[in-house]
Amino acid sequence: MQEGNSVDIRPLSLNDAEQELVLQTENRMFFERFAMSRQEDFYTLEGRKKRIEQSLKNAENDTEYSFGIFLQDQALIGTISLFQVVRGSLQSAFIGYFLDGEHNGKGYATKAVKLAVDYAFNELELHRIEAGVMPHNKASIRVLEKAGFHKEGIARKNVKINGKWEDHQVLAIIHPEDT
Template sequence: MLDMPFFRRPPPALKGQNIYLRMPMMRDFDEWAALREKSRFFLEPWEPRWAPDELSRSAFRYRLKRYRNEFEQGAGMAFFLFATAGDALVGGLTLSNIRRGVAQTGSIGYWMGEPYAGRGMMLDALRLVIPYAFEGLRLHRLEAACIPDNNRSVGLLEKAGFQREGLLKSYLRINGTWRDHYLYALVAEEHCVPVLKPRG
């Protein structure tokens, strides 16, 4: 029997000691909207400007549809992060813009609810996602971009083993303003993961 391509398999669930990650579902809407609203002023400086209907059920449904399409096309996947104790939603992480061929690269983005920031949960999440990306998805390189004065994000990426490669001028429009970003990257060899040949 031929092995099924990665993105035709069921969405992955990644489990650690303190957190677990799975693809968002419609039943998460109420908890997601409440956490995002509670964390609004904490998150807004680091994210694209929120739409007027940002926290609506219809916008969330559209978001899930986009996540599903990207997953099915092999372009990316989205995770919600849950605390193992109590099953509370604490944040989200995306692996997006996956490029195959000669690149074998993907981009990582993330957000953490304010009540759970500073507890090491996102670092735990990265330590689950990075091996999955390299070994499970057979990517060779992971990239992440962060605003230079986002000290939390800089520290997180460096603790996770990412190396700063340069400054991207006026890279993304964040909260209505074009902002410079540091580019960070991690390659499989640096993470002590065997380099696997792409399938296909």
């Protein structure tokens, strides 16, 4: 799943656990500004391995697909997930991602989102992908818009982050063949 020569996404394996632990630990303060509360074991090697094993099971069960975002030298610079996959008449999922602070602003997140959306539409045959972003996170909103998402509205006080209910800008993309 590559686009250009700059970034690739693939499912994380247990061999990636140490690299992911470093990514999460080094970016903890940065990521937690935008994430739900995390248990302390989130920042342990054993915790990372358990989450990778669970993400592989979730993919087998068609409920969530998690990927690492890798540079061509195989350095892990972020993660991206398609989660809350719903089948039946909805055929939809949410997308979420985190990118190492040092790699922001270089187009990597936009490319990773495009790759994940392509996977969602062409491999998983989903109809709609939705994202929620805190309105002050302008960079993430730009990433999604560059990847083809459109704004749909504000979900008021819908996600608790760092003990506070936060509004989220709702953005979505529809499979082009379904429009």
